Amino acid sequence: MSRAEERRVADTGVPRTAHTGAPAGRAANPSRPNPLWALALFRSELAITLRRWRTLALLGVLALIPILIGIAVKIETSDGGGFGGGRGGAGEGPAFFPQITNNGIFLVFASLAATLPVFLPMVVGVIAGDAIAGEAGSGTLRYLLVAPAGRTRLLLAKFTTTMAFCLIATLVVALTSLVTGALLFPLGDVTLISGITVSFEEALLRALGVAALVALSLVGIATVGLFISTLTNSGIAAMATTVGLVITAQILDTIPQLHAIHPYLFPHYWLSFADLLREPVYWDELVKNLGLQGLYVAVFGSAAWARFTAKDITA
Amino acid sequence: MARIRPTQVADDGFWDEERPSRGKKAARYAAPVAVAGIAAATIGLVPALASTGDPNLPKISAQELISKMAASDAQQMSGSVKITTDLGIPSLPGGGSIADLGGAQGGDASAAPESKLMELISGSHTLRVATDGPEKQRVSIVENAAEYSMIHNGGEIWAYDSGSNSAFHATAPKDAKAKGDHRREMPKDLRGATPQEMAKTVLSAVDDTTDVTVDGTSRVAGREAYDLLIKPKQNSDSTIGSVRIAVDADNGVPLKFTLSPKSGGKAIIDVGFTKVDFGKPKAGTFDFTPPKGAKVTEEPKAGHKDAPKGFGSKDSKDFKDAQGALSGLKVVGEGWDSVARLDTPGGAAAPTTPGGDSGPGGASGLLGGFGKEVKGKFGSGTVVSTRLVNALVTADGKVFVGAVDKDALIKAANAAK
Numbered sequence: 001m002s003r004a005e006e007r008r009v010a011d012t013g014v015p016r017t018a019h020t021g022a023p024a025g026r027a028a029n030p031s032r033p034n035p036l037w038a039l040a041l042f043r044s045e046l047a048i049t050l051r052r053w054r055t056l057a058l059l060g061v062l063a064l065i066p067i068l069i070g071i072a073v074k075i076e077t078s079d080g081g082g083f084g085g086g087r088g089g090a091g092e093g094p095a096f097f098p099q100i101t102n103n104g105i106f107l108v109f110a111s112l113a114a115t116l117p118v119f120l121p122m123v124v125g126v127i128a129g130d131a132i133a134g135e136a137g138s139g140t141l142r143y144l145l146v147a148p149a150g151r152t153r154l155l156l157a158k159f160t161t162t163m164a165f166c167l168i169a170t171l172v173v174a175l176t177s178l179v180t181g182a183l184l185f186p187l188g189d190v191t192l193i194s195g196i197t198v199s200f201e202e203a204l205l206r207a208l209g210v211a212a213l214v215a216l217s218l219v220g221i222a223t224v225g226l227f228i229s230t231l232t233n234s235g236i237a238a239m240a241t242t243v244g245l246v247i248t249a250q251i252l253d254t255i256p257q258l259h260a261i262h263p264y265l266f267p268h269y270w271l272s273f274a275d276l277l278r279e280p281v282y283w284d285e286l287v288k289n290l291g292l293q294g295l296y297v298a299v300f301g302s303a304a305w306a307r308f309t310a311k312d313i314t315a
Numbered sequence: 316m317a318r319i320r321p322t323q324v325a326d327d328g329f330w331d332e333e334r335p336s337r338g339k340k341a342a343r344y345a346a347p348v349a350v351a352g353i354a355a356a357t358i359g360l361v362p363a364l365a366s367t368g369d370p371n372l373p374k375i376s377a378q379e380l381i382s383k384m385a386a387s388d389a390q391q392m393s394g395s396v397k398i399t400t401d402l403g404i405p406s407l408p409g410g411g412s413i414a415d416l417g418g419a420q421g422g423d424a425s426a427a428p429e430s431k432l433m434e435l436i437s438g439s440h441t442l443r444v445a446t447d448g449p450e451k452q453r454v455s456i457v458e459n460a461a462e463y464s465m466i467h468n469g470g471e472i473w474a475y476d477s478g479s480n481s482a483f484h485a486t487a488p489k490d491a492k493a494k495g496d497h498r499r500e501m502p503k504d505l506r507g508a509t510p511q512e513m514a515k516t517v518l519s520a521v522d523d524t525t526d527v528t529v530d531g532t533s534r535v536a537g538r539e540a541y542d543l544l545i546k547p548k549q550n551s552d553s554t555i556g557s558v559r560i561a562v563d564a565d566n567g568v569p570l571k572f573t574l575s576p577k578s579g580g581k582a583i584i585d586v587g588f589t590k591v592d593f594g595k596p597k598a599g600t601f602d603f604t605p606p607k608g609a610k611v612t613e614e615p616k617a618g619h620k621d622a623p624k625g626f627g628s629k630d631s632k633d634f635k636d637a638q639g640a641l642s643g644l645k646v647v648g649e650g651w652d653s654v655a656r657l658d659t660p661g662g663a664a665a666p667t668t669p670g671g672d673s674g675p676g677g678a679s680g681l682l683g684g685f686g687k688e689v690k691g692k693f694g695s696g697t698v699v700s701t702r703l704v705n706a707l708v709t710a711d712g713k714v715f716v717g718a719v720d721k722d723a724l725i726k727a728a729n730a731a732k
Contacts, residue, residue, distance in 0.1 A: 095460035098480035102608035113460060191606035193477035194443075194455055195464040196599060274460035280597065282395070282443070282457060284589075295354050303347035310340035 041149055045161040049127060050168070058123045059172050065119060066111035066177030070100070070184045077101045095274065103190055104181025105200070108207045109277065111177035112170070112214050116270050120169055120214070121221050121246040127165045128225025129238035131158040132308065136233040142313050151309045155226075159301065162226055166218040174211040196279040206276055213273040217289060220266035220296035221246055227304040230311065263288070266296055369532045370539035372564050377527045380541055380562055381518060387567030393445035393600070394536065394591035395457075396509055400436055400584050403702030428474055428483070431456060431463050441589075444509055445596040453601055454509070468601040472614075475603060482605040485614035510586050514560045514569035517545060524548050524650030535561045535570040536588040552723035553577065553651035554703055566593065576702050577720075583703045647727050654717035654727040689721070693728040 049055055096110040132155075135141035144154060181187070190203035198206075225242035232238050249265045252258055262268050269289030275282040375383075434440070434456070441457040455464035461478035467487065474483035521527060530544035540561040547553045554577055561571035571587030605611050645656045686697035689707070696709035698721050707715040707724040713731065715724045 095478075099477070099606070099608075102480075102606060186607075188607070191475075191604075191609075193460075193462040195462075195466060195473070195475035195477070195482075195603050197602075197604055197606070271460050275457075278443075278457070278462060279600075280393075280443075282441075284395075284441075295350075298350045299347050299354070302350050303344070306343035306346055310343055 041153065041157040042160045042164075045157045046164055049161055049165060055127065055165075058126060059169065062115065062119060062123060062169055062172050063176040065115055066107060066173060067180050069111055069114060070107050070177070070180040073097065073100045073107075074184050095271070099191075100181070101185060104183075104185035104187050105178070105190055105203050105207060107177045107181030107185065108174050109210060109274070111173050112210060112273065113271065115173050116214055116217065116273075117250060117267070118246075120173070120218055121267075122243050123169050124162070124166050124218050124222050125225050125242035125246060126239045128162045128222045129229050129240075129242040130235045131162055131226055132229040133232050133238040134229075134235035136313070137235045145313060152305060155230075155305060155308050159223070159226055159304075162222045163219055166222050167212075167215040170211050170215040170218070174207065174214075178207070192279050193274065193277050194279045198279070209276050210273045213276060213286065213289070216293055217270050217273065220293040223297045223300040223304070224266070227300040227307065230304050230308040233314070264292070266292060268292070370534060370564070372532050372539060372541060375529055375541060377529050377543065380529055380543055380567075381527070383567035384514065384518070384543075384562055384569060385567075387563075389566050389568045389593055390448045391446060391595045392568070392591060392593045393596040394443070395589045396442040396444055396586060397439065397589050398435060398442060398584075398586045399439040399582070401581050401702065402436065402583060402704075403700070428465060431474075431476075442509070445600050447596050447601065451601040453596075464603075466601055466603045468603070471603075473603040473605070475605070475609070479610075480606070480608065481610040481612065482603075483612045483614070484605075510560070510569045510572040510588065513572040513584075513586055514562075517558050517560070517572075521545065522650050524551065524652070530559070532564070533561050533571075535563075536591045538570060538591065539564045540570050547651035551651045552719045552726075554705065554718050554720055555651060561587070568593075574703075578702065580702075647730070648717070648719075648723075652717070652719055652723060654715050654719060654724060656727065656731060657714040657716065658712065689725060691725045691729055693725070693731065696728065698724065 094110065095113040096106045099106040100110055132141065135144060145151065149157075187200060189197050189199055191197050192203075192206075221242065224245060225238065228241050228245075229235075229238040232241075246267070250267050253262055253265050253268055269285050269292060272285035272289045275284075275286050443453075443455050443457060445453040450467075450469050452467045453464065455462050458478060461476070463478070464473075464475045466473045466475070470487050472485040472487055476482070524547060526544075526546045526548055528544050528546075530542045533540050533542050540563050543560040543562055545558040545560070547555060556575045556577035556579070559571075559573040559575070560569050562568070563570050568591075570591065572584070573582045573587075574584040575582045646653050647656055648654050686699040686708070689696055689698050693713075694710050696707050696713075699706045699708070700721065704716060704718055705721055705724055707721075707728055709715075709728060713728065715727050715731075717724065717727075
């Protein structure tokens with residue numbers, strides 16, 4: 001199915017009868033599309049995004065990472081020794097790695113901690129950067145705007161799609177690592193990082209919460225990517241800028257002299273999802289992270305709206 | 316005739332069907348600017364609003380406040396403690412500092428508490444504490460995606476480092492409580508890092524060189540508190556400007572401890588609750604079973620040569636060295652102006668020539684790099700300064716250390732001559 005055809009599919013949801021001769025007045029709004037139709041636009045956007053080979057390849061890479069980590073840890077510890085037993089400075093390794101061999105569920109946390117700094121934001125950056133600029137670049141944006149959706153609705157659909165993709169990408173990592181962890185390592189009661197043991201069911205719930213938090217950690221960069229996407233007609237440029245921003249922000253986050261701006265960098269609280277694994281849960285940074293992501297969504301979302309609704313569509 | 320309006324949705328304008336004019340276009344950018352502005356204002360104003368309005372509390376004398384602290388018997392509490400230390404220890408490139416070196420040295424991949432204590436010496440850390448009577452305590456250091464916990468429950472002391480998945484186990488001496496020595500229960504523990512313990516230490520040192528006053532009130536972790544201000548008397552040479560302890564007005568528990576240098580600027584040590592709850596901690600808070608596969612280190616029995624991993628043996632050797640060195644330790648001056656005098660045997664620190672490969676020569680070369688050369692009646696020496704402690708190493712191998720200024724050290728050295 002070609003892209004143009006898919007667009008047509010998207011447009012079939014439009015209640016065309018609504019427009020015949022309706023006055024442009026604001027009093028009665030018989031022609032206002034019902035909310036379900038807005039959902040249809042989102043659904044078609046999501047379907048188009050997920051059906052692209054590029055997206056599938058990205059998700060495939062994401063799914064591969066937990067498997068690779070799991071196999072690597074399995075091989076490393078197959079001689080019976082604990083992880084990092086040969087090295088002197090245990091504890092300097094990546095987060096949660098030492099616990100994987102004893103409980104497969106830690107593979108979920110380890111994989112999320114490993115993919116959150118680079119892979120996840122990169123994938124989200126590609127999707128978000130492509131959202132508007134990709135359409136403009138391939139010349140489909142103006143046809144999309146011919147549909148009686150309005151730019152704001154289209155932007156909202158794109159935004160929702162990107163957000164949904166954040167969740168999908170995170171869940172892909174979480175589920176593959178859970179399956180890999182269950183296959184390669186034992187499962188059972190989980191010792192949280194505070195040293196308190198909880199049942200496996202509760203740990204699963206916390207893992208779900210962690211996945212949700214990781215997905216929410218990505219909405220900031222996703223919105224920034226969407227904004228950048230409205231600035232240019234080149235999908236590649238938008239993707240590259242977004243991914244570049246991810247890297248730049250993380251470098252800035254490591255420079256101690258810039259500590260004054262650190263709390264406002266979107267990746268600053270990313271690893272705070274681990275605070276959900278403390279008992280009692282340490283909410284401070286979790287709340288800060290969510291607040292910061294919300295701030296990025298509000299600022300860059302409204303900026304994207306201002307730009308996109310005022311933009312001259314030339315392609 | 317009906318107007319022909321191709322695929323247009325009548326709407327309320329928000330959905331932007333009419334192409335907006337140029338001015339309207341520009342106006343839309345006000346939205347993100349406004350959002351950013353509101354956010355900035357909120358971030359700027361909320362802490363300012365929260366910090367205003369010190370509570371109005373009935374007047375209380377310093378003596379009454381101290382006895383209130385002494386009578387305080389809050390057995391059950393839990394909360395978060397933020398500890399910020401800025402000793403002014405020269406930091407090394409890469410954000411590390413000398414204190415980090417010490418921590419790394421003691422690290423040895425074991426979950427023993429000593430190395431963790433060293434980490435607290437620099438920077439800012441969050442601790443979480445919980446207490447339920449004298450038999451159950453818990454302190455954990457919140458780290459990035461990891462946590463270091465010390466759990467004391469009855470006769471058992473556990474330390475668990477989730478970063479390396481290793482645990483440390485020791486048994487509390489049974490007779491410790493009978494001796495009335497609370498601190499022996501958790502030897503070398505982290506409890507010394509809570510505001511209560513710090514306040515205790517300072518108050519036990521109060522003598523007639525000290526001014527103790529109640530200096531207003533404050534709000535700490537949402538609770539109303541009196542501020543107890545402890546200062547060395549006017550003519551003191553101490554580098555310590557003041558110690559301020561915020562005492563809960565309700566139950567006399569110290570909530571915040573601040574040690575400020577006389578030179579001004581940021582506090583040297585700032586320990587305070589950011590959250591505190593005087594209810595019973597949740598059941599299970601003090602239970603610990605080492606997780607499967609965790610590496611457990613037992614506390615080496617004192618004096619046993621077969622202690623694991625060179626721990627005890629190394630310590631005892633260090634201890635002997637330290638004992639040898641400490642044999643020359645004398646304290647001159649009193650109260651805040653105390654200066655410790657240390658005679659290193661054989662004037663080991665004498666050569667100030669830099670560039671020695673190792674040993675004392677190298678060490679004093681390093682000293683020369685950090686310190687400043689001074690001269691006096693005692694001869695010449697090097698002063699190494701931090702914001703709290705100054706040390707004078709003389710050319711003939713004497714070391715004077717104290718929380719006093721440089722001149723007081725030179726005076727002490729002259730007097731010793």
